[in-house]
Amino acid sequence: MQLQLQNLSKQYGAKYAVNDVNANFVPGVYGLLGANGAGKTTLMRMICGVLKPTSGDIRLNGKTIDELGEQYYTHLGYMPQDFGFYPDFTAQEFMLYMAAVKGLDKRKAITRTKELLYMVNLSDVADKKIKSYSGGMKQRLGIAQAELNNPSILILDEPTAGLDPKERVRFRNILSNLAKEKIVILSTHIVSDVSYIADTVLMMKQGQFLIQEKKQTVTAGIKGKVWELLVNENTAVEYSRHFSVVNLHHENDMVRLRIINESAPRENAQPVEPNLEDLFLFYFGETTEKQEEI
């Protein structure tokens, strides 16, 4: 199974939402990181065949979406960001409906619906109307519908947005169980999700991939550029003005700062092992939404 993006672009007027993206996906979990407006959702919609690229090709095992036709979609499971449900359907009806859209026969649809609702812990409320569900329950139902046809390509756009920490952990566990032998592309701007789930990190900015690396080696590029130092509160304010401060932690009267900088911000600053969040902030700077941190 190989999914290739070849010179993929999407242009709206003069602006490129996705600009000449090339990638080669084989089974594994891909964490697609990027700030809002980086082009993640546009890219995912194009992969899912619901948005036509301005140029370039998407190929599954060498064949384009157009060549594969309906066949392409049998490989696909998609959970869009903030997608709506039919509030007057029960979870079971919604799953059976989606199974019909995905071309599953009736018997298989019933079996898969039962299995997946059990897996996402919605069996007890399967007969309740979706309008009575919480956000987390809807997200779990979202991933259950994406899994109905046991797709070999699973596209999840911001699947953990809006979930509380407990729901996020539950979601990550579900995803880990599903990810075997599949190409899973998970878009998020929550760095910790990628840290936990992804094998490969894709970082997107202004419609282009900045990084396509294995998780283990992805931070190598900023090794020696992350520093920690302990300063008093007044000095901490000064440092925040002049450096990219990743973290700020109060320890009694002092403040421990984590700074990304090419060189040591001062003599006694200690170099520390960079993590994914440092990398993210290195590329996206102060605009990063710190409130997303757990």
Next chain:
Amino acid sequence: MLLKYEFLKILRKKSTLIVMAISLIVTGFFFGLPIMQYQTYNQNGIIKGTAGIAYEKEQCKALSVLLSEEYITDTIKEVQELFKNPDNVGYDGNEQFLIGNAYWNEIAPREKLLNLIANNYSEPNELLGYNNLPNLDIAKGAFFYQTRDSKIKALLNNPSHTFSSEQKQYWNRMVGKVDIPLQYGYHEGWNIIISSFELLMFGVLAICIVIAPVFSGEYQAGTDAVILCGKYGKTKLVTAKIAASFLFGTIAFVFHIVVACGLPLAAFGLDGWNLPLQIANTTIPYPFTFLQAVLINIGIIYLVLLCMIGLTLLLSAKMKNPYFVLMIVVPILFIPMFLTPNGTTGAYNLTLFLLPYRSTMPELDKYISYQLGSMVLDVLTIRGILYTLVTIILLPFAGLGFKKHQVM
């Protein structure tokens, strides 16, 4: 399965039930109004509602007659005799009329029939009452059907109508198919249905309101992405959505027809279903019974509905909000309500008679025809063909609109 769930999607919405309930109540009110407002008179005063209907029906029992030349001549003679007695005649400064027992015993029970006879002798577009019957010279006979033929001929040769020779031939052939002598009888229920058909437009609008979100509702709710990337999202699902819309439209239409026809027929009875339309107006060209005319017009309104569903679906597939869809559909349905035809010929009139609102009105007494080369078709046939064709043309575009939809 897809059809079932698409149908459920339409049906389960609270708005569907509310819109349908309101529409059925409105239809029931409109078609029930002639029953509630019905009134007839006798010597003791006004008899209203169902009591009035029952009284009128009783009065008409003796009027199930064959309108032979002999019967017509005798009837006219009877009226003329009544007018000869000055004690029977009143005068309002403008025209004479019968009063007292002469009116209540001899005229009132059969006034509609007498008016029909009198109008057969009127000029086209002129309305006469029974009090014009004394003016007729029937010394050599009434020549009722001959007069009818002459009136139709005059109507077809009226210079303002500008009928082509092919059109005249077409209408003459159709008129020739009407069986004469006409059988007369009570037919009030059918008359009310035929004259109220346009009120079904509210039902058509209600169905369009319910159908409007079929595609655009998916865009609005954000479910478009997930269904379009399903195996059948761009193929069988589109067909299922269209089929479910038509299924819903058909069922809702049947409910409306049951209410619209059921109320008048329950109140006035089925009497007259097999009588010719010409007993309402002798110059009606269509050789149908009341039942046939009602069924044909219901068929045409159904085709108008299917076409409006097709248009609604097309707009729904193209627009991201069901309200925008209705902003186009509502004027198409209701603006023609404010346009009045000024004849039966000419591009303006011929177009107006084909618009959805006008198409619900059978216009049975009008000679509206369309000529394509040497081929002539009446308005009912043209409406049937036109709305079938437009529906067939619209549907693939509606499907294509959804298939090509880009999730932005």
